[in-house]
Amino acid sequence: MALTAARITKALGAELHGFDPRTPSDELADDIHQHLMAHQVVMVRGAGLAPSELAGLGRALGPLGERHHSYVTHPDADDVVILEWGGEAKPDAAEWHADMTYREHPPFGTLLQAVVVPPLGGDTLFASMGAALDALPSGLAADLAELEAVHDPGAFRTPAYRKGGNAGVAEAMAAAGTAVHPVIAEHPVTGRPYLNVSESFTRFIIGLSAPESARLLTQLFDHINRPEFHVRFRWEPDTLVIWDNRGAQHYACNDYLPDRRVMHRVVIAEDARTPGVVQADAA
Numbered sequence: 001m002a003l004t005a006a007r008i009t010k011a012l013g014a015e016l017h018g019f020d021p022r023t024p025s026d027e028l029a030d031d032i033h034q035h036l037m038a039h040q041v042v043m044v045r046g047a048g049l050a051p052s053e054l055a056g057l058g059r060a061l062g063p064l065g066e067r068h069h070s071y072v073t074h075p076d077a078d079d080v081v082i083l084e085w086g087g088e089a090k091p092d093a094a095e096w097h098a099d100m101t102y103r104e105h106p107p108f109g110t111l112l113q114a115v116v117v118p119p120l121g122g123d124t125l126f127a128s129m130g131a132a133l134d135a136l137p138s139g140l141a142a143d144l145a146e147l148e149a150v151h152d153p154g155a156f157r158t159p160a161y162r163k164g165g166n167a168g169v170a171e172a173m174a175a176a177g178t179a180v181h182p183v184i185a186e187h188p189v190t191g192r193p194y195l196n197v198s199e200s201f202t203r204f205i206i207g208l209s210a211p212e213s214a215r216l217l218t219q220l221f222d223h224i225n226r227p228e229f230h231v232r233f234r235w236e237p238d239t240l241v242i243w244d245n246r247g248a249q250h251y252a253c254n255d256y257l258p259d260r261r262v263m264h265r266v267v268i269a270e271d272a273r274t275p276g277v278v279q280a281d282a283a
C-alpha cells in the first residue's frame with residue numbers, strides 16, 4: 001500500500017495514510033521525510049506506537065537528541081519523554097515556539113504521540129514560518145534579513161526560580177544556554193526562507209536598543225499569531241504527529257484542566273537526509 005498525504009490547510013500540515021509506522025524501512029523513512037519537507041508537519045491517526053517503536057521511527061529519520069531538561073523519561077524507553085498535565089499541573093507549552101532554539105544547534109524535529117486525551121481541548125496548533133515571512137511587507141522582510149536575535153529559555157526560568165532562587169535560575173540558564181540566530185533563516189533542505197523568532201524563546205535583537213527590540217519582536221509575534229499561517233490538530237489516543245522544527249512553530253492549547261493529557265515525545269537531533277549532515281553517534 002502506498003503512502004499518501006492529504007493536505008490540511010494552505011499554509012501547512014498533512015494527514016498521512018496507507019503505511020505501517022511500526023516498520024520503518026529506509027524507503028518508508030525517505031517517503032515520510034519527503035512529506036515532512038513538503039508539509040512541515042504530518043499526522044498519522046491510529047499509529048499506536050509502543051515507546052520503543054516511537055523511538056525507532058525517530059531514529060529512522062535521524063540520530064535522536066538528548067532528553068529535555070524539564071521532562072520525565074519513559075521507564076521502557078530512554079529516548080521517550082512523557083508530557084503529562086492535569087489537575088494542578090499546568091501545561092507549559094501554550095506559547096508559539098520552535099523547540100530549543102536557545103541551543104546553537106536546535107533539534108531537527110519531534111515525534112509526539114497522544115496517550116491520554118482530554119474529553120475536550122488539548123489541541124496543538126502549528127504555524128508555517130515560511131508563510132508568515134511571505135506575508136510580511138517586502139521592505140520589512142529585507143530589513144529583517146540583516147538582523148540576528150538572541151534566544152534563551154524564557155519561561156523555564158519560573159520552575160528554576162521556585163526551586164532554587166537566584167542560583168537556581170543562573171544554573172538552569174547556564175545549563176540550557178543561549179544562542180544567536182538569524183531573524184530570517186533558510187531551510188537547509190527546501191531552501192525556503194522563514195521567520196526565525198518565537199515568543200517563547202527570542203529575547204532580543206542584536207544591535208537595537210531594548211525598546212526598539214521589544215517593539216519589533218512584539219510586531220513579529222503578533223504577525224505569527226494570524227490564523228492564515230496555521231493548522232490545528234485535534235488529538236485522539238494513538239494519534240502521531242511529526243514536525244520539522246526548522247520553519248514550523250507549535251502551540252499546545254492549555255484549555256483542558258483539570259482533565260489529564262499525556263503524550264510521548266521523541267526528539268530527532270539531526271536530519272539524516274539534510275545535505276552535508278554527518279550522522280552523529282545516536283547513543
Ligand SMILES: O=C(O)CCC(=O)C(=O)O
Nearest residue numbers: 083093099124252263265
Ligand atoms: O503537547 C503538545 O501538544 C506540544 C508540546 C510541545 O510544545 C513540545 O513538545 O515541544
